[in-house]
Amino acid sequence: MKAGIITFHKVNNYGAVLQAYALQKSIRSLGCQCDIIDYDRKNFRDVLLWQENKIKCLLKGTPDHQGYSNMEFINMVLTTIFFNNKAVAGKFEGFRRQLSLSRPVHSNTVKELNREYDLFISGSDQVWNCGRIILDRNYLLGFVDNKEKKGSYAASFGIKNIPDKYAGDYKSLLSDFKYLAVREAAGADLIRRLIHREAKVVLDPTLLLRKEEWFDLIGKKQKTDDVIVVYMLEYSEKLLRFAKVLSQKVNCRIRLLNKPFPYKTEEECRTDVGPVEWLLELQNAKYVVTNSFHGAVFSINFNVNFYVEIAEERIRGAMGSRIEHILKTFGLEKRLIRQVKNGHGKNDYGGFEYSSTDINFQRVNQKLEELRADSMEYLKGMLD
Numbered sequence: 001m002k003a004g005i006i007t008f009h010k011v012n013n014y015g016a017v018l019q020a021y022a023l024q025k026s027i028r029s030l031g032c033q034c035d036i037i038d039y040d041r042k043n044f045r046d047v048l049l050w051q052e053n054k055i056k057c058l059l060k061g062t063p064d065h066q067g068y069s070n071m072e073f074i075n076m077v078l079t080t081i082f083f084n085n086k087a088v089a090g091k092f093e094g095f096r097r098q099l100s101l102s103r104p105v106h107s108n109t110v111k112e113l114n115r116e117y118d119l120f121i122s123g124s125d126q127v128w129n130c131g132r133i134i135l136d137r138n139y140l141l142g143f144v145d146n147k148e149k150k151g152s153y154a155a156s157f158g159i160k161n162i163p164d165k166y167a168g169d170y171k172s173l174l175s176d177f178k179y180l181a182v183r184e185a186a187g188a189d190l191i192r193r194l195i196h197r198e199a200k201v202v203l204d205p206t207l208l209l210r211k212e213e214w215f216d217l218i219g220k221k222q223k224t225d226d227v228i229v230v231y232m233l234e235y236s237e238k239l240l241r242f243a244k245v246l247s248q249k250v251n252c253r254i255r256l257l258n259k260p261f262p263y264k265t266e267e268e269c270r271t272d273v274g275p276v277e278w279l280l281e282l283q284n285a286k287y288v289v290t291n292s293f294h295g296a297v298f299s300i301n302f303n304v305n306f307y308v309e310i311a312e313e314r315i316r317g318a319m320g321s322r323i324e325h326i327l328k329t330f331g332l333e334k335r336l337i338r339q340v341k342n343g344h345g346k347n348d349y350g351g352f353e354y355s356s357t358d359i360n361f362q363r364v365n366q367k368l369e370e371l372r373a374d375s376m377e378y379l380k381g382m383l384d
Contacts, residue, residue, distance in 0.1 A: 001383055002033040004102060004117040006139060008125050009036050012092045014278050015206070015294030019124045020099060023153060023205035025213075026376065027121075032383050035117075038101040039110060039138065091274025107136075111143045119383065120144050124154035124183060124205050128170075135166045140173040151179035151382045154202050156322060157187050162194065171195055179382045186321040202375040204297055204326075207368065211283075211301050218279045226252040229285035230267075231278075233292040239309045240265070242337050242352050243289045246307070249356070252286050289337075293322045300330060300368070303361040307354060309337040329371070330364050 005027075009020040020036055027034040057063065105113060113120075120141050122128075127139040137143070141150045162170050171194055174180070180199040182188050188199040228250075230243045247254050254267040257278065273281065279298065282288055288299045288306040299306035308327070310320035327333050334355035 001031075001118050002035075002116070003027055003119045003121055003383065004035050004037045004113060005121045005123070006037045006039055006141070007123060007127055009096065009099060009101075010040075012089055014275055015292070015297075016125055017092060017095055017099075017275055018279075018294065019154075019205045021095075022209050023121075023124060024099060026205060026208040026379060027383065030376075030380050030383055034100065035102040036099050037110070037113065037120075038104045040104060040106045041136065085271075087272050088274060091272075091277070095275040107138060110138055111145070114143070114145050114149075117149070119149050119151055121382070122150075122152045122155050123181070124156065126156045126158035128155050128187075129158035130163065130166055135169055137169065137173060140170070141177070142173055147176045148178055150177045151181075152177060152199075153181050153379060153382070154183040154204055155181070155187070156183045157190055158322075160186075162190070167194070181378055181382075184322050184325040186325065200378055202378055203371050204294075206294065206297055207301055208372060208375060208379075209301075210372075211303070214279060214298075214301070215283070218276050218283070221280050221284045223284055223286070226250075226286040227284070228252045228254045228287045228289055229257060229281050230254055231257040231282075231288070231290045231292055231295045233290070233295070234311055236291055236309060236311055238339060239289060239291055239311075239337070242307065242309070242354075243267075245352055246287065246289065250287065255281070257281055293326065296323060296326060296335075300326070300332075300364060303359075303365070305359050307335055307337050330367055332359065332364070335359070 005020065005023055007020050007023075008016045011017075024034050024036060102113060102116070122139055122141055144150050174191060175195050175197075180191060180197060181202045182191065182199045183202065183204055185201055188201050191197055191199045228243055228247055230240065232239055243254050246252075256265065256267050256269045257273050258269070258271065270277075270281070282295070282298050282304060283302045285299075285304050288295060288304050289308075290296060290299075290306065291309040291311045296306055296308045308323055310323050323336075327336060336354075338353045340351055340353045
């Protein structure tokens, strides 16, 4: 058996490269050959189209239909620039060398891989999200000529509803999948509405690997000091204020894993963090404060107490459903940061309501082992 995974392995995003690594490693542990399909979107016009429209509306002072406010959009662009600086981009490129890739293909040549692989897997990550880009049928395995070869693992939509102009494409393409496994319950609901099929909800690939397997990759670091690691996927003033409140309460200093440019902050900032350093920082933290799905996921896997915010733009765009799902799965809804309005409850700390009790990781780990076994069984069934 030889499997090919199509995913977003080329972006400089911690979750993207780590989930690709984890899924490939998990498939290989089941005795199968596995490559990440080195797919290159030659036409980046569609990727940048939503950004162009946003800028035009911003300059004209006219409203647009994007889920992001102007300030959120500016922060997103600045974050993209940060992650493409030479030092950080080089570390991502170095990490990607650990992936086994297919020969390079693009939209005109990807069909040639039909002769080379017995199974194609779409996922994980938001490979089915057409919210920002024109639909690329290849991420829905439109290039695969045999429906017996079509599968998905922990694929995610990241949107609430499929746009009408793409509904027909989604219905026909998803109906061709022999195996359908998604990352969130919201994705399973969307498939049920689209094609009246039940999709399996499975773990994010990064949770298929036990923490010891991640430590083999990064080298376990002994906790040397009490630090609150703050990782913001998008800059959030509320998240930073919460971290300062927590810092005073637990007497721990704060370390930011990205510089909140153009904002000034007195806290320590790291601007040189590649995937390995990112994992080491989370593993060594006393607390993790984040608005990142994978920030929460690795905190769970590494048994680190964490707090997570669902940013407003992600609520509007339905991308927050993945955080809601993972918290509900492990009974950790109280780790969600909530701002208190008008009043003071007994758990009201500096305008925030949150659980000050440490996580019961014995219970979490038991649940994780059950779900890991179930997800690996599904993966094994697909490969068999």
